[in-house]
Amino acid sequence: MAQEKFDAIVVGAGPSGNACAFSLATRGLKVLQLERGEYPGSKNVQGAILYADALEGLVGDFREDAPLERHIIEQRIWMMDDRSFCGAHYRSEDFNEDRPNRYTIIRAQFDKWFSRRVVQAGALLLCETTVVELIRDADGKVIGVRTDRDGDPIYADVVVLAEGVSGLVGARAGLRAVPPPDTVALAVKEMHFLPRETIEARFNLQGDEGVVIEAAGTITKGMTGTGFLYTNKESISIGIGCLISDFADQGQTPYGLLESFKAHPSIKPLLAGSEVKEYAAHMIPEGGYKAIPQLFGDGWLIVGDAGQFVNAVHREGSNLAMTTGRLAAETIADLKSRHAPPTAANLASYKARLDDSFVMKDLKKYKNLPGTLHNKHLFTTYPQLLSKAAQTWFRVDGLDKKSKENAIVKSFFQTRRLKGLIGDVLGMARAWR
Amino acid sequence: MHIVVCVKQVPDSAQIRVHPVTNTIMRQGVPTIINPYDLFSLEEALRLRDRHGGEVTVVTMGPPMADTALRKCLTFGADRAVLLTDRFFAGSDTLATSYALSFLIKKVSENWGAPDLIFCGKQTIDGDTAQVGPGVAKRLNLLQLTYVSKIESFDMEAREITVDRRAEGGIQVLKTKLPCLITMLEGTNDIRRGSIEDALRGARTEIITWNAAQAGITDLTLCGLRGSPTIVKKVFAPKPRDEKAFQIEVEGKSMSDISDALIAEIGKRQPVLERDMLKGAMSY
Amino acid sequence: MNEKAKAPAAEPKSRANQKKELPEHLKSYKHVWVMLELERGVVHPVSWELLGEGRKLADQLKVDLGAVVLGPPGGTDASVADAFAYGADVCYVVENPALVDYRNEPYTAVMTELVHKYQPEILLLGATNLGRDLAGSVATTLLTGLTADCTELAVDADGSLAATRPTFGGSLLCTIYTLNYRPQMATMRPRVAPMPLYQAGRTGRIVRHDVSLPEDDIITKILAFLPDGSTDKANLPYADIVVAGGLGMQNADNYLLVRQLADVLGGEWGGSRPLVQKGWISSDRQIGQTGKTIRPRLYIAAGISGAIQHRVGVEGADLIVAINTDKNAPIFDFAHVGIVADAALALPALTEAFRKRLSAAATRPAAE
Ligand SMILES: Cc1cc2nc3c(=O)[nH]c(=O)nc-3n(C[C@H](O)[C@H](O)[C@H](O)COP(=O)(O)OP(=O)(O)OC[C@H]3O[C@@H](n4cnc5c(N)ncnc54)[C@H](O)[C@@H]3O)c2cc1C
Ligand SMILES: Cc1cc2nc3c(=O)[nH]c(=O)nc-3n(C[C@H](O)[C@H](O)[C@H](O)COP(=O)(O)OP(=O)(O)OC[C@H]3O[C@@H](n4cnc5c(N)ncnc54)[C@H](O)[C@@H]3O)c2cc1C
Numbered sequence A: 001m002a003q004e005k006f007d008a009i010v011v012g013a014g015p016s017g018n019a020c021a022f023s024l025a026t027r028g029l030k031v032l033q034l035e036r037g038e039y040p041g042s043k044n045v046q047g048a049i050l051y052a053d054a055l056e057g058l059v060g061d062f063r064e065d066a067p068l069e070r071h072i073i074e075q076r077i078w079m080m081d082d083r084s085f086c087g088a089h090y091r092s093e094d095f096n097e098d099r100p101n102r103y104t105i106i107r108a109q110f111d112k113w114f115s116r117r118v119v120q121a122g123a124l125l126l127c128e129t130t131v132v133e134l135i136r137d138a139d140g141k142v143i144g145v146r147t148d149r150d151g152d153p154i155y156a157d158v159v160v161l162a163e164g165v166s167g168l169v170g171a172r173a174g175l176r177a178v179p180p181p182d183t184v185a186l187a188v189k190e191m192h193f194l195p196r197e198t199i200e201a202r203f204n205l206q207g208d209e210g211v212v213i214e215a216a217g218t219i220t221k222g223m224t225g226t227g228f229l230y231t232n233k234e235s236i237s238i239g240i241g242c243l244i245s246d247f248a249d250q251g252q253t254p255y256g257l258l259e260s261f262k263a264h265p266s267i268k269p270l271l272a273g274s275e276v277k278e279y280a281a282h283m284i285p286e287g288g289y290k291a292i293p294q295l296f297g298d299g300w301l302i303v304g305d306a307g308q309f310v311n312a313v314h315r316e317g318s319n320l321a322m323t324t325g326r327l328a329a330e331t332i333a334d335l336k337s338r339h340a341p342p343t344a345a346n347l348a349s350y351k352a353r354l355d356d357s358f359v360m361k362d363l364k365k366y367k368n369l370p371g372t373l374h375n376k377h378l379f380t381t382y383p384q385l386l387s388k389a390a391q392t393w394f395r396v397d398g399l400d401k402k403s404k405e406n407a408i409v410k411s412f413f414q415t416r417r418l419k420g421l422i423g424d425v426l427g428m429a430r431a432w433r
Numbered sequence B: 001m002h003i004v005v006c007v008k009q010v011p012d013s014a015q016i017r018v019h020p021v022t023n024t025i026m027r028q029g030v031p032t033i034i035n036p037y038d039l040f041s042l043e044e045a046l047r048l049r050d051r052h053g054g055e056v057t058v059v060t061m062g063p064p065m066a067d068t069a070l071r072k073c074l075t076f077g078a079d080r081a082v083l084l085t086d087r088f089f090a091g092s093d094t095l096a097t098s099y100a101l102s103f104l105i106k107k108v109s110e111n112w113g114a115p116d117l118i119f120c121g122k123q124t125i126d127g128d129t130a131q132v133g134p135g136v137a138k139r140l141n142l143l144q145l146t147y148v149s150k151i152e153s154f155d156m157e158a159r160e161i162t163v164d165r166r167a168e169g170g171i172q173v174l175k176t177k178l179p180c181l182i183t184m185l186e187g188t189n190d191i192r193r194g195s196i197e198d199a200l201r202g203a204r205t206e207i208i209t210w211n212a213a214q215a216g217i218t219d220l221t222l223c224g225l226r227g228s229p230t231i232v233k234k235v236f237a238p239k240p241r242d243e244k245a246f247q248i249e250v251e252g253k254s255m256s257d258i259s260d261a262l263i264a265e266i267g268k269r270q271p272v273l274e275r276d277m278l279k280g281a282m283s284y
Numbered sequence C: 001m002n003e004k005a006k007a008p009a010a011e012p013k014s015r016a017n018q019k020k021e022l023p024e025h026l027k028s029y030k031h032v033w034v035m036l037e038l039e040r041g042v043v044h045p046v047s048w049e050l051l052g053e054g055r056k057l058a059d060q061l062k063v064d065l066g067a068v069v070l071g072p073p074g075g076t077d078a079s080v081a082d083a084f085a086y087g088a089d090v091c092y093v094v095e096n097p098a099l100v101d102y103r104n105e106p107y108t109a110v111m112t113e114l115v116h117k118y119q120p121e122i123l124l125l126g127a128t129n130l131g132r133d134l135a136g137s138v139a140t141t142l143l144t145g146l147t148a149d150c151t152e153l154a155v156d157a158d159g160s161l162a163a164t165r166p167t168f169g170g171s172l173l174c175t176i177y178t179l180n181y182r183p184q185m186a187t188m189r190p191r192v193a194p195m196p197l198y199q200a201g202r203t204g205r206i207v208r209h210d211v212s213l214p215e216d217d218i219i220t221k222i223l224a225f226l227p228d229g230s231t232d233k234a235n236l237p238y239a240d241i242v243v244a245g246g247l248g249m250q251n252a253d254n255y256l257l258v259r260q261l262a263d264v265l266g267g268e269w270g271g272s273r274p275l276v277q278k279g280w281i282s283s284d285r286q287i288g289q290t291g292k293t294i295r296p297r298l299y300i301a302a303g304i305s306g307a308i309q310h311r312v313g314v315e316g317a318d319l320i321v322a323i324n325t326d327k328n329a330p331i332f333d334f335a336h337v338g339i340v341a342d343a344a345l346a347l348p349a350l351t352e353a354f355r356k357r358l359s360a361a362a363t364r365p366a367a368e
């Protein structure tokens, strides 16, 4: 047993680890995947959005048996103040296509399904097994891992860290820093059970159609963050997240935030009569491009959230995780087929593949956004102004329209001053470019 | 020595929700676990094997997904796992379950030797009947020792086993001959955590999967729904009590006044109880 | 798979409406039976409770209520007399040295023999360790249906036994029938049914049945019986007064307030399941579906929310008093009297008030 060696060990069975182990196994490599949870997904409780594209590239027929909840036909974006929301809704029959692009999923089920496919592809999976440290040889090359189970270490040519944002193996080995609190959001989430028919009636849906709401504004009490509500088949996932540093500064608790979000007059009726099933908290890396750590070295690679691969603006994470996992696997398989050792120099092609993909391109595009978003006014002042403007505009009260316009413009300038306004607009525009 | 352990994969009942309107079960997302009672039996079996040598075979009858439960048993250190799965078994009650399991165990005996001991869990957390164990024993014509809190001694030579069995009001110390069927009481041990070698071996071991025919079952009328004498006629929610509790006024009153008011209320509603209480004539 | 309890969905429904056509050889099965759990000279009270329920069923079916009494030679007389007093019309008595203590082999042999010979249509046992051990073996030998752990028994219009029991972790109840097989068997938990009236002097018919049970043929031997030390063993099901605490007691120290009140009242103390998991109380003091069913004259629940699994274990209490800080706690839906208050404050005050009241009574010369 002590002599046994794997081509690769993948630490973690989230979307990135699964994508990586799947790709390695389908390419015939000898893969061991280690997951600390009771089963894949047991710790990953979020109800979430699945972007079909990244998965399709791996498991072409996933629609046949993956536990998908609803495909999204309507997106709502809400700017909220304490009593109102002002929003844009986009709904299209085009989303009722043969191969829908976005689905709501429940991670616990989805991860389990994905993992089943990984094992079927030939990877060896051990659950309830936590990797405690990486093992290096005299030259510092990573050659295996030690777990929390009794017994010998396990050896491999390459170790892929797919341990998520809060994984400690990489940090412990000095491969990546523990992300600082102003680059990580803490999101809390609940699942609310409701009968299928109720959800469909309440959101104007048929069959497996779904709606998502993304919300920002005073709901985060001035902190950088957003709230969301996703419709599943028989439940609603609702959550809210803010930067950890903001929670600390503002003395807010995530749970308190979620409670007041749920109590918002625009949200409350959507949840009425539901039964809360589970409450979960999880971190999201939001540092973006600038926070990406070194991604490879002698005998190791980092994929997914562990590498900060999240596009906070578009709320994309799992697709980046899967794509990075796949690219890592392709790199390893390629070296193996060429009998090239997994040295840092050889594994550098992983980075090149990433740079070539949408992953790095998108993250680069928004590289300044995290800093810009760290602006209290975006989450308090503007939503209030917007709401007030909308109300002034829609309320018919004998005041002429011209005066209404003036009042709206004035309210913006008075509250934020010209310089502030221009600064905010330019800041956003630059970060978005 | 050969020990067979029957385990069942069950929904984690703590997470089951009922549809508030239709009173049906909302199964969505309910995780499955190994019936917790079965783990006490599995651990006891593993300990006996470790001490006396031999093999532990875990078996289950269930849907294909039940292989995850078996896989987990392998990582605890079981030597072999067999899944009996077939659509004919759907809807089995305890009688039909024990029928299928008895064939499964017979087939296991043919392949890997007759078991000296068979373990079942005390009961399941979904069926909650505690009947399948005795049922399997009867069908295989085995002696049974249920609610065992301790295995006092085990003698392979003499083929004898002595156990403590929980009875009403005390412990029976029972001695019987092998082979026999045992169900362990909860809390008698803690399931082990397999070593990395166990875990790797468990992950690699193939789970043997049989359908009804492969297990040698020919009479399908005794399986599943058709072979189940009991049927569920209706499922319903308990009816609410008509009126809510009478509330003792608390606003602006001291605790001792509240207490006196409560005692008076008890006396009013249960005069006989109050009299007996005052007489000190309570039975307990 | 016990899909019974799990999947009452479409298919069984159609089967449920199936017309019952009893095979010819089962049509002669008549009468309701209760198996008396006689151990070391004492009958488990659940057997009397079952006679009470069996009486109702027998009256509705217009048949006899039989009690099965197994025991050592000369060891059943008192139980037989009591069985009549509690409502049995007939006692089937089997006395044999092999039946001195409960063992599965001889008991199963005797029970199946009795059923074959005297053919009851309904056979009820207690859902105790003894009852469940025996019922499973007997039902499998007879190849008939058995419904475990029932909370309610009834017969419906066509005379079938409708056995109701909790399902899905106790959140729902289901009613189960045994089609086309006899006898229809069920076990019932202690304390779910009330004790029937004891009618002293009531008698009935005794049917003595002889069996041959050579000890040499019985493989399992009883080496010893170690009775539970009376010290700390709870007897919740049969206590007149029970005081219980839940997570609302906050910590193990506060939980002692529950015990103090129970002591003053001369009652038993117990708690909700989380307290067992936290180790504040032992598992034999857990009250509820997976713990004990209780039927006290007074039940005081402090800091217990009243989840359905707890509720089913206490609903038989004559008077339920709940102390909870949350006026919307579900326990107030089924308690009779409620106090919205902090249990950590209310319990000591209540203990003190009861102490005063009871000691005043004790010093008064012979009340009334
Ligand atoms: C509330 C919330 C909502 C989100 N919504 C979306 C969404 O709608 N769409 C979207 O695309 N993304 C979303 N994301 C982001 C997405 O969840 C992540 O980007 C994605 O899960 C990253 O995958 P991963 O495999 O890198 O990490 P993870 O999913 O975190 O998986 C890491 C795994 O590694 C295991 N692990 C960690 N350490 C060890 C160890 N030492 N040994 C063994 N195993 C270990 C963990 O148990 C875990 O299973 C959301 C995130 C949150 C928190
Ligand atoms: C299959 C299954 C079987 C189960 N079996 C059982 C069983 O047999 N028995 C059982 O009890 N449970 C059982 N449960 C668990 C059950 O569902 C509940 O979780 C449990 O009963 C809750 O215990 P609790 O009321 O003590 O705690 P909680 O539900 O947490 O309630 C605590 C209560 O205390 C109140 N409170 C808080 N502070 C105070 C204070 N200072 N003073 C007064 N009140 C206060 C709160 O308002 C709340 O109502 C079972 C669950 C499952 C899934």
Ligand SMILES: Nc1ncnc2c1ncn2[C@@H]1O[C@H](COP(=O)(O)O)[C@@H](O)[C@H]1O
Residues within 6 Å of the ligand: B006, B007, B008, B035, B037, B038, B059, B060, B061, B062, B094, B097, B101, B119, B120, B121, B122, B123, B124, B125, B127, B128, B129, B130, B131, B132, B133, C001, C002
């Ligand atoms: N489908 C099954 N497969 C294997 N074992 C089972 C099955 N159903 C029940 N058992 C065993 O029988 C025990 C008692 O189950 P039950 O009678 O359902 O309470 C369980 O703890 C298991 O050991």
